[in-house]
Amino acid sequence: xxxxxxxxxxxxxxxxxxxxxxxxxxxxxxxxxxxxxxxxxxxxxxxxxxxxxxxxxxxxxxxxxxxxxxxxxxxxxxxxxxxxxxxxxxxxxxxxxxxxxxxxxxxxxxxxxxxxxxxxxxxxxxxxxxxxxxxxxxxxxxxxxxxxxxxxxxxxxxxxxxxxxxxxxxxxxxxxxxxxxxxxxxxxxxxxxxxxxxxxxxxxxxxxxxxxxxxxxxxxxxxxxxxxxxxxxxxxxxxxxxxxxxxxxxxxxxxxxxxxxxxxxxxxxxxxxxxxxxxxxxxxxxxxxxxxxxxxxxxxxxxxxxxxxxxxxxxxxxxxxxxxxxxxxxxxxxxxxxxxxxxxxxxxx
Amino acid sequence: xxxxxxxxxxxxxxxxxxxxxxxxxxxxxxxxxxxxxxxxxxxxxxxxxxxxxxxxxxxxxxxxxxxxxxxxxxxxxxxxxxxxxxxxxxxxxxxxxxxxxxxxxxxxxxxxxxxxxxxxxxxxxxxxxxxxxxxxxxxxxxxxxxxxxxxxxxxxxxxxxxxxxxxxxxxxxxxxxxxxxxxxxxxxxxxxxxxxxxxxxxxxxxxxxxxxxxxxxxxxxxxxxxxxxxxxxxxxxxxxxxxxxxxxxxxxxxxxxxxxxxxxxxxxxxxxxxxxxxxxxxxxxxxxxxxxxxxxxxxxxxxxxxxxxxxxxxxxxxxxxxxxxxx
Numbered sequence: 001x002x003x004x005x006x007x008x009x010x011x012x013x014x015x016x017x018x019x020x021x022x023x024x025x026x027x028x029x030x031x032x033x034x035x036x037x038x039x040x041x042x043x044x045x046x047x048x049x050x051x052x053x054x055x056x057x058x059x060x061x062x063x064x065x066x067x068x069x070x071x072x073x074x075x076x077x078x079x080x081x082x083x084x085x086x087x088x089x090x091x092x093x094x095x096x097x098x099x100x101x102x103x104x105x106x107x108x109x110x111x112x113x114x115x116x117x118x119x120x121x122x123x124x125x126x127x128x129x130x131x132x133x134x135x136x137x138x139x140x141x142x143x144x145x146x147x148x149x150x151x152x153x154x155x156x157x158x159x160x161x162x163x164x165x166x167x168x169x170x171x172x173x174x175x176x177x178x179x180x181x182x183x184x185x186x187x188x189x190x191x192x193x194x195x196x197x198x199x200x201x202x203x204x205x206x207x208x209x210x211x212x213x214x215x216x217x218x219x220x221x222x223x224x225x226x227x228x229x230x231x232x233x234x235x236x237x238x239x240x241x242x243x244x245x246x247x248x249x250x251x252x253x254x255x256x257x258x259x260x261x262x263x264x265x266x267x268x269x270x271x272x273x274x275x276x277x278x279x280x281x282x283x284x285x286x287x288x289x290x291x292x293x294x295x296x297x298x299x300x301x302x303x304x305x306x307x308x309x310x311x312x313x314x315x316x317x318x319x320x321x322x323x324x325x326x327x328x329x330x331x332x333x334x335x336x337x338x339x340x341x342x343x344x345x346x347x348x349x
Numbered sequence: 350x351x352x353x354x355x356x357x358x359x360x361x362x363x364x365x366x367x368x369x370x371x372x373x374x375x376x377x378x379x380x381x382x383x384x385x386x387x388x389x390x391x392x393x394x395x396x397x398x399x400x401x402x403x404x405x406x407x408x409x410x411x412x413x414x415x416x417x418x419x420x421x422x423x424x425x426x427x428x429x430x431x432x433x434x435x436x437x438x439x440x441x442x443x444x445x446x447x448x449x450x451x452x453x454x455x456x457x458x459x460x461x462x463x464x465x466x467x468x469x470x471x472x473x474x475x476x477x478x479x480x481x482x483x484x485x486x487x488x489x490x491x492x493x494x495x496x497x498x499x500x501x502x503x504x505x506x507x508x509x510x511x512x513x514x515x516x517x518x519x520x521x522x523x524x525x526x527x528x529x530x531x532x533x534x535x536x537x538x539x540x541x542x543x544x545x546x547x548x549x550x551x552x553x554x555x556x557x558x559x560x561x562x563x564x565x566x567x568x569x570x571x572x573x574x575x576x577x578x579x580x581x582x583x584x585x586x587x588x589x590x591x592x593x594x595x596x597x598x599x600x601x602x603x604x605x606x607x608x609x610x611x612x613x614x615x616x617x618x619x620x621x622x623x624x625x626x627x628x629x630x631x632x633x634x635x636x637x638x639x640x641x642x643x644x645x646x647x648x649x650x651x652x653x654x655x656x657x658x659x660x661x662x663x664x665x666x667x668x669x670x671x672x673x674x675x676x
Contacts, residue, residue, distance in 0.1 A: 012670070030670030031353050036487045037673075040602045041356040041618055050622040054351060131554050132574035136640055139487050139572055142353075142670040143635035150637040190670075 001067055003236070004059075005225040006052065007089070008032065008072030009184045010105055011141040013048070015055045016225040018236070026222070027055050028189055031142045033077065048077045071228050073103070073110075085232040090115060092227055099216065099245075101223065102206070104183035106137060106154055109162060109206075116161060126153070144190050151195045152335065154185060155202040160328060162206055179207065180245045182218035191219070197342045200248065200311060201335050204279065208320040210253045210298045212306065216245035247286045249309030255319040258296040262313070265289060272315075277330075279338050280315040281345040284308030311345055350654065351623040354674045355633065357485045357581055360613045364481050364604065365467065366595075369474040370458050371395050376475060382466045386593060386606070390460055390475045394453035398436060402427060404446035416440045424449060461495075461593030462606035481595075482613045484582055484603040486548070488573070490557065491566030491598055494546040496522035498594045498605070500587050503528045503578070524548060524566075524596055524603075526586055529577045531556050531567075540565060546596055548586075548603065550578030551641070566596055568603060576641035577660060579633075579675070616676070624674055632656055635671040643675060 073089035145151040229236035374393025408425035418434040464479030524546040531549035560567035595604040644656040
């Protein structure tokens with residue numbers, strides 16, 4: 001039976017369609033309902049009814065016998081017909097056991113453990129132009145930055161929200177499971193390679209707890225669809241099981257001076273002493289693994305075999321968890337200083 | 350490429366307005382009557398002015414029992430201070446002391462809209478079914494407000510202050526469109542003149558925050574920063590014949606009553622929210638460089654949509670989701 005899975009974001013709608021033969025096709029529309037923009041002439045239900053009709057038509061799908069399931073955040077909007085299954089995104093994530101999901105949107109960040117919105121705590125103070133732009137984005141929710149500086153602004157606003165809720169941020173990403181980043185600010189059809197590099201640096205900066213983390217990314221936003229399909233009917237679980245988010249790399253959060261011995265599968269070894277406040281990239285592609293021996297005051301002595309990824313192994317010695325010392329200005333300096341490094345590492349791997 | 354439509358001006362064929370007398374009086378229309386903004390719906394007597402004189406006030410004895418005083422007559426004394434009638438009126442003793450009240454005057458209830466009387470209640474209120482053009486106000490704060498619309502002709506910020514002084518004789522019941530931009534200085538000036546409802550194309554964040562803090566109803570036709578009011582909106586509010594308008598903050602709408610027959614009658618709810626983008630469509634551009642500006646699609650190709658901005662005739666390339674079709 002053909003099935004259409006819908007995911008409603010705060011500023012977009014995306015869909016995955018499985019036909020009778022199990023072939024997958026998808027559709028993305030970069031617009032979501034906003035009361036400020038449409039309520040004076042169009043209801044939320046009318047809006048999404050039109051959008052779903054449009055998606056069905058664009059996918060060339062017959063409505064007859066079509067099963068429609070939907071997830072969304074903060075709610076799953078009505079479309080004038082019943083969904084075969086409807087569950088909010090946060091509820092859906094609670095069913096994930098094999099990794100930690102971090103959904104990053106311009107307005108909220110949530111995982112299985114916690115949820116933070118822009119209404120929580122103080123935000124970073126920006127200049128007039130930046131403030132105006134961010135305020136306009138909250139009204140025109142579909143708008144997406146076209147300049148790297150504005151994308152950086154959006155990401156730093158999210159980071160600022162996380163930073164002002166530091167205790168909650170720690171709870172957000174506590175698990176030792178792989179962390180998968182995805183969300184409205186990180187969709188492949190919207191971001192440029194330049195934006196991608198900025199996003200990676202922010203993802204690294206959002207994980208603040210000392211430790212060793214395996215970071216992954218889903219820029220296709222397929223994860224919620226496959227998860228929902230699996231939960232709706234076990235017959236569809238193969239899509240989830242076969243789905244592998246892209247590996248970003250292994251992040252070693254070791255605030256302060258750190259020494260690291262890296263031994264590769266080829267038998268080469270290298271000892272590195274990394275000063276405090278650095279982000280150090282060790283090229284290691286996603287198919288390879290390496291043995292790390294890390295020594296620092298914060299972590300003590302840790303030995304671990306880790307896998308590589310798009311960014312290889314990242315040794316981060318910044319005191320990101322110390323709110324008194326690590327602030328917005330420190331972050332901006334780190335972003336600017338490391339864009340070139342991230343560019344080089346992406347070119348190498 | 351499909352893009353949603355935003356209705357900047359939309360015709361609404363039905364809205365109900367309740368017009369209420371300050372106290373019970375006489376209603377002079379019947380259910381089913383057609384009315385226009387200047388028709389008298391009803392009348393009652395009201396006191397427009399009064400002066401509180403306190404409990405220690407000593408009144409001059411009157412020759413009659415009516416306690417009526419003509420303008421300028423000595424009414425009495427409060428300590429050593431004499432009080433002369435500031436207008437024709439009478440003295441009343443209340444639980445809080447003496448009060449000098451002006452003579453009752455006629456209060457005429459006007460509909461302020463074109464429409465049909467649907468209901469009358471207790472010689473006090475009249476319900477009128479009317480039609481309107483609703484203008485989209487994407488940013489709005491404060492409380493719902495209705496009153497007389499005053500439109501400044503998009504003056505520079507310096508001139509706007511002058512306009513306040515020269516054209517706002519009384520702030521009561523006014524909704525003032527101050528121009529393309531509203532800044533902190535201007536809103537402070539408006540507040541000092543006791544204006545409580547303002548409209549502009551855009552505003553600075555501090556001006557918006559000031560409006561929120563001081564309970565000023567503020568509506569922005571575009572957003573934050575320095576973005577001009579779309580011509581379509583400015584031309585409409587500048588030319589409306591009926592100046593009594595309703596600022597519906599919760600609905601992001603400035604509702605302007607119109608006669609039954611008007612050129613906007615065709616501009617109703619669209620059949621579908623998404624339209625295929627085509628040449629000559631009017632769009633609002635939302636990319637970082639030209640945020641909020643209105644333009645016309647010059648070319649729509651697979652590689653991109655090229656828009657000529659109305660403000661400076663510059664051509665810019667813009668792609669979904671950074672544009673909206675304006676109707």
